[in-house]
Amino acid sequence: MAKSVLKIDLNNYSTPIDGLRAIAVIAVIINHFKEYLLPSGYLGVDVFFVISGFVISSSMINRKYEGSKKFFLGFYKRRIKRLFPALLLTFIVAGFGISFFAKHSIPYVKTGLLSLPGLSNFNLYFSSIDYWGESSKLNPFTHTWSLAVEEQFYFVFPFFVWLLLARNTNTVKGLARLSFVVGLLSIVSVFCFILFSENHPMAVYFLMPFRFWEIGLGCLIYSVLSNPENSFANKTLIKLKSVPIALSILLLLGTFFLPKSTSGITTLLVVVLTFILILQSKLKENDKTDFGIQFLVSKPMVYVGKISYSLYLWHWVVFTLFIWTLGLTWTNLPIILVAIIFTSTFSYYVVEMPLRKQSWRKNTKPKITFAFMFIPFFVFIGFLKFSSKNPFFLGKINEAKITYTDSLKAKSIEKKCNTIRVFGNSHAVQLRFMLGTIAEKHDINLIIDKKKEDYVLIPYGDNKHISKLEDELNKLHKNDILIISSRFHYLYEIPYLNGQGEVENQKSIKIEKGYGLEIWIKEMNKVLELTKEKGINLILILPNVEFDVNIPKGELCQEQWFRNIPSDCNVSVSRKYIDSRFPDEWYDYLHTKEKNNSHFYLFDPINVYCPNDGDCYLKVEGIKAFRDTHHLSKEGSYLMIEEFYEFLIENNLL
Template sequence: MNKHSNNSNQSNRRIRYMPGLDGLRAIAVMGIIIYHLNKLWLTGGFLGVDTFFVISGYLITSLLLYEYENTGIINLKRFWLRRIKRLIPAMLVLVVTVTLATLIFKPEQVVSIKHDAFAAIFYVSNWWYIATDVNYFEQFAFMPLKHLWSLAIEEQFYIIFPIVLITLLLTVKKYRNVTLIFWVISLISLLLMVVISQPHMQHSRVYFGTDTRLQTMLLGVILAFVWPPFKLKHNPNHILRNIIDVIGTMGLFVLLLLFIYVDDNSDWIYNGGFYLISGLTLFVIISAVHPSGYFAKLMGNALFVCIGKRSYSLYLWHFPIISFMHSYYVDGQIPIFVYVIDIVLTIVFAEISYKFVETPFRKQGIKAFSLNKYRKSALIRTVLLLAITIPTIFILAGAFDRFGKEQINNKSTSYNTEDIDKYLVRPIPVDNINFLGNSNFKKDKDSDVYTDLKPLLIGDSVMVDIGDTFKMHVPNATIDGKVGRNLYEAIPLSDDKYKAYNNKSKQVVLELGTNGDFSKAQLEELISKYGKANVYLINTRVPRNYESHVNQLMADAAKKHDNVTLIDWYKRSEGHSEYFAPDGIHLEQSGVKALTDEILKHIASKETSK
């Protein structure tokens, strides 16, 4: 009798398929794809990654607890084997394909892609990007494997977490105490993020770090203890079911609002925001996994389930496709048909991956590959894989590094005339010939070389772009440009190095706003550092959501202060895609000349009118 009762109990508590979770996966991956297509369309779409983290923590813990309760053990070997079969084959095919495609279409990027590929293969992409300080410069660069940082965190979690869980179950034993321990660890992870992150600074360390992102997955772990899907009643009372549906609906509504309104430059998300947002996701999961709820049925509709089942494939392929396609266009000026191609190719490649790589390998394991001519599908799969893998091995071995060295060596992250003037003797233009390669200079009275001007120029990477050209026109200029610089970083710089420019006879040009938003107070503080000088504010053209705000602040400041003049680069560059590199921000030579001309036009006009 007891045996029969135990068998019946286990049967009723077996893990069931939860289509509502696939529906939530569908929403998460669609948010991520829209965000990567164009950040302005869904500024908080990146939060879909955290949704995946919470789901992963919840589902994996649920499966492990189910196994532990029904067998008394957790078979780690079997668990890890399932993860390998589920995740690694598709990822390796992606890495191999992207690496080979880079050699064919973007050979100058072959060295950087090789490094990223190694990091991806060993699931350490997140720490690789932290170690190489991927922040501003890389966010505009061609990095088609960058999205694999999140998969690296998940895989690290899958390796370590089951061991920790087993240890706690065997030693602490009581679920309540185990849950409390995981909650404390999640708070420690949250605290690490808060302590390490700094206001208005680049957040790559806390965003990519496994330790700082662990908080999100552990919230899912905790929910698995509190709300295990295999213990939920199929027929709860009417009031309880309605409550469950309401909290899920409200949670999803607020989550979608966050997808729309949260900005990746917001400091608050690094100071508890991710924790709160992930906590909100728990309410959606509570409703999505309930076997009898209307919300779960709605989330588990056929379309969402179809997308959710392919969410891993869609996530893998969308970013490389977008990276390759958009690299041939100026960011912010991409035609609509390109976005359509992005979506179509993403669906096609994801479906190929899902049907011919993920599913066969998950079901058949290594038997999905064969050189037996009578197993046509396996044979074709094997031949194609070898065809792309063999040349990729040569790429990873460094056989094609020579194509990428020049670009690596020529990356410039700063331009400072103090450093340059120590080691460089600049040639004097003679008879319209300039030894630096620009033959537009004249020696007569109409010369476009302004030897009487001695302006200070402070800026970011755009200033780095124009540094040499501007210096040739204004040899006595002091130029301080640095990649990734934000406006607030120029405030202490003004006190430390450039106090002497707060003088009526001085000109100060500020080109800041490319890398992020700033407040009116911050702009006013910077302007006050040069309250006696003539200040020139260069507004920005940057395909980011803060563009209009920073430009409006500069326009307002120019109207407010008599000593402030607006240099309208946004207007001057309108319709001139040839001015810009593919990122839509950094300048080609024609853009360098245009911006230099615009600055000189304003300074020369104002200074000669005195």
């Protein structure tokens, strides 16, 4: 009995592939709009990688070899015509757009510029951009990292094809050699992907070597389908052909709903399922009885697939510009969709297809179109290059600031203090603007350690720095001031948020590292004793506001005529939460010591930042007082200058 051998057409355009592209781009768009709708929808990009590998290998291998010069020049010319015109238009529009609405647009424009030669992924990686972080959503060119990965693969892959296959007359052996090399490199790549995912997630995400296996797997599809005489391959393909393609589509869609925390395994699943779907699509592309294949070749899916490149380019730009202006909200969704559809279809029909299909050598129209696109490009780059500030910004430049110099009325008294020394961590550093103004007013020397390695953390509840105390105090003289301003979070009885809004439970840290109230009090007693002996005045800054939610950063919270301020910009926290952080024993100890030591003073800043007994807000008197969950901004530190200055005068410390 003759063996049944599958016959697969690898020379003609495959319509179901457009259906797969449609699934991929729709998944990406949904995820980018609201992540919770499709947590792993961003992996639609990985679907594109596998498709790209298959399409590019099919195109190169099926093309007649006419010498190395035509081989390489022809390939890169086709890639440039396919990708560059639409990308250039996107850069021009998005570059102007972000410059209109972002005061500091240069870092974003830099990413866009580097996307043109296919290097934006390096820029994003070396800028320490977290793809899932808030900062990535503000850059209209973040999504170009995937184009850069593909372009870098395209730079390498043609050399493999030329070296191992194109120059050889024996196509079967050449294809086997090419498949072996690509397969081997893909194994190394996927091994590195798994190995480095946990400790170097952004390198794995942005850099091509860690993505090679995905595009490489797409390339191997051609090899599998082109050799049906192979007994094992033939049997496997026959079995695969019997599996309903709708099942594979449903499994792929299901992976998009998996949580982002499973990204490693989900990526592997998406890539393998895409590999299977492309195989099934080629096996069944003419099967009119298969529901799955008919879904993929339906007119809406094919249309979305054909414009998927433009959709991918423009959806992120539109989303980003709405984030900077009206907001990426459900209310604005109709306008957002209209904007995406308009920009994508315009780009596809006016730029992408005409410049891709027409001969640039014989026809002057694409040359003129391309030349006209470069005029605004050079104008835009020229303005940004030779201007000290963003000349296109449409908003107001200056934020509300505090006028403080006239409010500090220096008393005509004999100067007592020559030096103000500040002990503490970043909560000491944040006072440098406010204290610097007072010190300058009275010609006083101010000493604050700005580098973390120079901090003097006394008291801190760990006894690590107490040995430095006498040496530090010997640098001061009678009537000088020592200020203690630290975040004593190791004394907390409840979990707290760090500056990034992440919850940390100090109970376990206190046990593991030996931090604690008892040690802190012993350190503080030593400070009180030695400062009293030397006649040094001691001020302890009591705990200030701490927010129990993350603080939004950047320009989005600055009021502009074109911007709807996000609701989370002026976050609040209850005074009750703030007062509950430290044990009552700690407060009782401090107030007792203040009462019994004439050189010891407590300054409570919280009344400045929480003028009412209810909630405390990020903004005070129109000023953004805090830059994260517990650090004052520069302007925020000035908010307390009058009260602190009066505190110093009333206690006769200056």
